[in-house]
Amino acid sequence: MQPRNMSMSGAVDLSAVKAAAEAKQKAEQARAQRATGQAGGQQAGAPVQLVIDVDEAGFEQEVLQRSTEVPVVIDFxxxxxxxxxxxxxxxxxxxxxYAGKFVLAKIDVDSNQMLFQQFGVQGIPAVFAVIAGQALPLFQGAAPEPQVRQVLDQLIQAAEQRFGIVGRPVDPQEAEAARQAAAQAPPAPPxxxxxxxxxxxxxxxxxxxxxxxxxxxLADEPANVEAKLGLAQAELLQRVQGADAERVRKDAAERPGDVAAQLAVADLDLVGGHVEDAFGRLVATVQRTAGEDRDTARVRLLELFEVVGPDDPRVIAxxxxxARVLF
Known part of the structure; x- marks a missing residue:
């Protein structure tokens, strides 16, 4: 592994990750608050954890928001x-x-497949960084400590020079105590x-x-927001599982009138973070079709709205x- 030049040209688009995380976080907010005993993230004055376990629901707060104050290194x-x-x-x-110069976020890929796919991870271990809400890949595979240290030094320097982000000093013992306390917090009963x-x-x-x-x-609780989001995510992941992206895109280009081919590309676009492309493709498909084909495209678009979240500006747009093409 060679140290990576900290250019943001290889940054990963986190827009879809952020939107999905926000939606899931809203759906699970009450449960998460009961589990942690907090009303809005980490309490003021509480020790900062240097190593945190992150899932899809907590990604917005634990990674994106935190990255505006300190570089966040992600270990998949x-x-x-x-x-x-x-x-x-x-x-x-x-x-x-490093005591606060960066925070390590650990993401179990088996439990967080949406994040795994949206970051475009090809194999593990894979290490990314997020600075000021922007993600970039650092390296893949195990590496000796001196080379890992060199990459981290470059990251910290880039964060300070480009964004003025330097973190803040943290007592490692207090951070470990905070981590253990969080791990021992009893989960809220479902x-x-x-x-x-x-x-x-x-x-x-x-x-x-x-x-x-x-x-x-949903059969018992049709308005259950958490179940709607979970169903939309699970169905999306099932549809893209094992898909040959190159073949899917080629099929869609060669058969623009094939609704199923257009839907398949829209799924890949959303998982890859190209939210506007996915929505635009399906709106266009609805516009040029009729009858059952139109309804199929419309329903898929509504399902993708559920994944991103109803309050996202791209969903609203x-x-x-x-509505304009339907009415």
Whole structure:
């Protein structure tokens, strides 16, 4: 592994990641607050954690918002990954040694497939950085500590020079105490065991089981926001699973009148962070079709709205565009 020049030209588009995280966070806000005993993130004056476990629901607050104050290094890992077990301890040790110059966010790819795909991770371990809401890849694979240290030094320097972000000094012992306290906080009891089972299935990669469980919840509670979002995410992941992106895009280009081909590309665009492209393609498909084909495209567009979140400006704009072509 060679140290990476900290240019933002290779930055990852986090717009879809941010939107999906915001929507999921809103749906789970009450449950998360009960679990942590906090009303809005970390309490003022509380010790900053140097190493944090992050999931899709907490990505907006724990990574994007935090990256405006300190560089956030993301470690994509999995329990079965042997190279991860070599790299992760190095990153954790350096997070403590650097004492607040960066924060390490650990993301289990098995439990957070949406983030895994939206970052375009090709293999693990994979290490990214987020500075001022912008993400860039650092390196992939296990690496010796001196080279990891060199990359981190470049990252910290780039964060200060380009964005004026320097973090703040943190006592490693206080940070570890905060981490242990957070890990020991009792989880809030699920209000709906079927919904909890659906979440567990989604986190475990059982997309078929998650879809059925979310549908069961919605059969009893049609307005359940959390279940709607979970179902939309699970169905999207199931549709793109194993897809040959090059073939999907070629098919859509060669058959512009094929609704199924256009829907497949829209799914890939959304997962890849190209939200406007996905919405624009489906609005155009609705506009030039009729009958069952039009309804199919319209329903898919509404499903993707659920993934991104109803309050997102791009969803609001696309809803307006959809209304204009329908009426």
């Amino acid at each position: 890992w999995a329990d079965w990954c042997q190279p991860c077990k070599q790299l992760s301890p190095i990153l954790e040790r350096l997070a403590e040694e 209000a709906n065991p079927t919904l909890a089972a659906a979440h567990a299935a989604l986190d475990g990669g059982d997309l078929g089981g998650a879809i059925q469980a979310y549908r069961n919840v 696309a809803r307006g565009a959809l």
